[in-house]
Amino acid sequence: xxxxxxxxxxxxxxxxxxxxFGIKMAVGxxxxxxxxxxxxxxxxxxxxPDVILLDVMMPDMDGISTxxxxxxxxATENIPVIFLxxxxxxxxxxxxxxxxxxxxxxxxxNSLQLPEQISRILHWDGER
Amino acid sequence: MKQQDSIQAELRQQKQRVELFxxxxxxxxxxxxxxxxxxxxxxxVQRILHADRVLIYQVLPDGTGKTISESVLPNYPVLMDWEFxxxxxxxxxxxxxxxxxxxxxxxxxxPASGLAECLVEFVDQFGIQAKLIVPIVQTLNMPxxxxxxxxxxxxxxxxxxxxAHQCRSARQWVEFELELMQQLAxxxxxxxxxxxxxxxxxxxxxxxxxxxxxxxxxxxxxxxxRMQAETALRQSEEQLRLITNALPVLISYVDDQQxxxxxxxxxxxxxxxAPAHIFGQHxxxxxxxxxxxxxxxxxxxxxxxxxxxxxxxxxxxxxxxRAVDVTYIPHRDGDKAVRGFFSLTxxxxxxxAIERMKDxxxxxxxxxxxxxxTSLHSALKILATGRLGNLSVEGQQMLAxxxxxxxxxxxxxxxVLDLQRIESGKVVMEQQPCNAANLMVQAAxxxxxMAQHQGIILVTQTEEMTVWADADYILQTLxxxxxxxxxxxxxxxxxxxxxxxxxxxxxxxxxxRDRPCQFDxxxxxxxxxxxxxxxxxxxERIFERFQQVDSSDSRKKGGTGLGLAICRKIxxxxxxxxxxxxxxxxxxxxxxxxxxxxxxxxxxRREECPSSVS
Numbered sequence: 001x002x003x004x005x006x007x008x009x010x011x012x013x014x015x016x017x018x019x020x021f022g023i024k025m026a027v028g029x030x031x032x033x034x035x036x037x038x039x040x041x042x043x044x045x046x047x048x049p050d051v052i053l054l055d056v057m058m059p060d061m062d063g064i065s066t067x068x069x070x071x072x073x074x075a076t077e078n079i080p081v082i083f084l085x086x087x088x089x090x091x092x093x094x095x096x097x098x099x100x101x102x103x104x105x106x107x108x109x110n111s112l113q114l115p116e117q118i119s120r121i122l123h124w125d126g127e128r
Numbered sequence: 129m130k131q132q133d134s135i136q137a138e139l140r141q142q143k144q145r146v147e148l149f150x151x152x153x154x155x156x157x158x159x160x161x162x163x164x165x166x167x168x169x170x171x172x173v174q175r176i177l178h179a180d181r182v183l184i185y186q187v188l189p190d191g192t193g194k195t196i197s198e199s200v201l202p203n204y205p206v207l208m209d210w211e212f213x214x215x216x217x218x219x220x221x222x223x224x225x226x227x228x229x230x231x232x233x234x235x236x237x238x239p240a241s242g243l244a245e246c247l248v249e250f251v252d253q254f255g256i257q258a259k260l261i262v263p264i265v266q267t268l269n270m271p272x273x274x275x276x277x278x279x280x281x282x283x284x285x286x287x288x289x290x291x292a293h294q295c296r297s298a299r300q301w302v303e304f305e306l307e308l309m310q311q312l313a314x315x316x317x318x319x320x321x322x323x324x325x326x327x328x329x330x331x332x333x334x335x336x337x338x339x340x341x342x343x344x345x346x347x348x349x350x351x352x353x354r355m356q357a358e359t360a361l362r363q364s365e366e367q368l369r370l371i372t373n374a375l376p377v378l379i380s381y382v383d384d385q386q387x388x389x390x391x392x393x394x395x396x397x398x399x400x401x402a403p404a405h406i407f408g409q410h411x412x413x414x415x416x417x418x419x420x421x422x423x424x425x426x427x428x429x430x431x432x433x434x435x436x437x438x439x440x441x442x443x444x445x446x447x448x449x450r451a452v453d454v455t456y457i458p459h460r461d462g463d464k465a466v467r468g469f470f471s472l473t474x475x476x477x478x479x480x481a482i483e484r485m486k487d488x489x490x491x492x493x494x495x496x497x498x499x500x501x502t503s504l505h506s507a508l509k510i511l512a513t514g515r516l517g518n519l520s521v522e523g524q525q526m527l528a529x530x531x532x533x534x535x536x537x538x539x540x541x542x543x544v545l546d547l548q549r550i551e552s553g554k555v556v557m558e559q560q561p562c563n564a565a566n567l568m569v570q571a572a573x574x575x576x577x578m579a580q581h582q583g584i585i586l587v588t589q590t591e592e593m594t595v596w597a598d599a600d601y602i603l604q605t606l607x608x609x610x611x612x613x614x615x616x617x618x619x620x621x622x623x624x625x626x627x628x629x630x631x632x633x634x635x636x637x638x639x640x641r642d643r644p645c646q647f648d649x650x651x652x653x654x655x656x657x658x659x660x661x662x663x664x665x666x667x668e669r670i671f672e673r674f675q676q677v678d679s680s681d682s683r684k685k686g687g688t689g690l691g692l693a694i695c696r697k698i699x700x701x702x703x704x705x706x707x708x709x710x711x712x713x714x715x716x717x718x719x720x721x722x723x724x725x726x727x728x729x730x731x732x733r734r735e736e737c738p739s740s741v742s
Contacts, residue, residue, distance in 0.1 A: 012499050021507075057495060
């Protein structure tokens with residue numbers, strides 16, 4: 001499997017760090033980080049990552065607004081987005097999938113296992 | 129001429145006498161009082177006759193007698209109240225007088241007068257020289273004992289004597305004097321009859337008065353009793369009104385036509401509608417169409433005789449909304465027919481707000497805990513790879529403890545949120561027909577690895593039946609119960625997962641409203657182990673939060689203390705029951721029931737389930 005580029009958008013710096021470390025350590029992918037929705041959109045436009053991990057609960061611009069903004073721009077509309085959220089209920093999961101989100105990973109997660117979860121959601125396994 | 133003069137004198141005298149009679153008679157008749165009549169009589173006779181003494185002697189029933197009225201000149205002894213012995217007036221004399229004998233004795237000492245020797249002696253002591261005696265006869269109207277009291281027998285009885293005495297000399301009594309005495313005796317006789325009538329009349333009046341007074345007293349008493357009862361009723365009503373008006377809840381009585389018959393003051397305070405205004409109005413008029421639609425079903429249930437309790441949203445007069453708790457209590461009359469219901473409505477807005485705050489708080493806390501937990505969890509896992517530098521054996525041991533504790537913290541946060549969501553009703557069980565065997569197999573497969581790791585043999589015995597359940601939550605329940613059973617079993621022992629048919633009454637009725645009618649049976653799932661068992665007094669308690677049989681032991685096994693509380697909530701939301709049975713030392717059984725469609729071949733194999741468990 002080729003080296004993927006992952007963008008993590010989370011206001012929590014420790015999350016950015018453990019995600020970066022975990023993914024790099026597990027599979028050696030590149031991990032870009034952003035601390036807010038606005039910053040994340042900018043990075044996504046310029047860096048064109050293979051997947052965006054987007055925290056749902058963020059101050060100012062939350063995950064859902066950020067996702068809608070990404071979808072609204074041609075430069076970013078095709079980048080798959082996976083929500084990072086607290087244990088989601090069936091109803092929330094339904095709401096997210098109706099928005100067009102590729103998938104949901106619930107917190108707390110083990111960052112070492114993220115590449116495996118991402119690959120399963122985005123069906124990257126076949127590329128191996 | 130002389131003869132003519134004497135005739136004229138005779139005529140004058142006669143005229144005078146007639147006038148005298150009528151004068152005396154008139155005087156006598158002026159009174160109805162017998163005593164007064166008698167007194168007038170003796171006074172008048174004494175005056176007219178110029179007698180020394182005139183008296184009325186009353187004959188008493190025992191033959192004795194006494195003077196009861198007397199007019200006597202000052203220089204003679206008074207006989208008034210003298211009692212005469214019987215022998216002075218023998219019975220045969222009485223008999224003669226009763227027949228109307230009149231005796232005029234000119235000189236008591238003259239033997240020709242025929243007065244007995246003893247009587248002469250008797251009258252001598254009073255210095256009586258001449259006497260004139262006229263009987264007073266009373267005509268008694270005796271009601272006859274026969275003939276129903278209609279007829280009456282008249283009987284003459286000697287009542288007494290009117291007697292004139294001359295003491296200063298003997299006296300020749302003239303015809304006129306005799307006549308006067310007789311006439312007056314007759315008047316007394318009439319007066320006696322009148323007095324008797326009067327007395328009778330008075331008796332009657334008295335009796336009638338007594339009767340009236342008695343009736344009046346009864347009436348008065350009844351009035352008093354009624355007034356007391358009325359006062360008591362008014363007081364009790366007033367108290368009831370004071371109490372109901374003082375309570376910050378809506379209290380009312382609604383009749384079977386759904387019209388208000390009683391409302392307390394709170395209706396005025398909350399809705400701006402005075403009780404007097406609401407009286408007789410239909411529920412719909414008071415609450416409006418929309419609110420009434422939410423009430424209608426419960427109102428009809430109450431009027432069919434059920435006690436109902438529900439929550440509703442109402443609008444106050446200021447337009448603000450309120451969450452209320454409503455209870456209807458049916459009112460039955462003697463024939464058990466429902467006449468109406470009592471309604472209690474209390475404001476639970478504050479409680480609701482607090483519940484909401486609590487739910488939000490728990491929700492936020494568990495969300496907020498997840499972010500640092502994710503960092504902690506991931507960081508520890510990364511450290512454990514050893515690629516950031518090798519740790520000593522002790523260092524690795526410490527890391528393992530940190531890692532395990534983090535995982536437990538994650539489970540705890542998950543469980544708290546789970547329980548809160550189920551309790552707050554945010555989670556609705558999406559019940560649908562599920563194959564019981566499928567659920568059991570899935571749960572057993574999920575727990576197979578853990579069982580193997582602990583050296584436990586997991587035995588599953590399925591039956592083909594369909595339960596009315598939310599598969600995800602029932603799986604969660606089954607895996608939780610299996611995980612507990614495995615945790616508390618000795619290596620090499622067995623854990624069974626079975627299903628059977630239970631009695632219908634193991635499913636609380638109220639929860640069954642949306643269940644399809646073919647799910648009219650009950651399935652009972654059992655998870656049985658051969659572990660240490662649970663003391664009987666803890667079988668109920670273990671379903672409460674953070675209640676573990678042996679917390680130190682349980683913590684070692686990695687439990688959160690919330691698993692069984694969640695299981696109970698899940699099963700209750702399904703309309704089922706969950707309970708534990710145990711024989712300490714030889715194992716426990718956890719069982720729960722669910723609405724189920726029972727195939728015909730299984731209906732006879734009903735199992736015994738405790739009906740008192742909750």
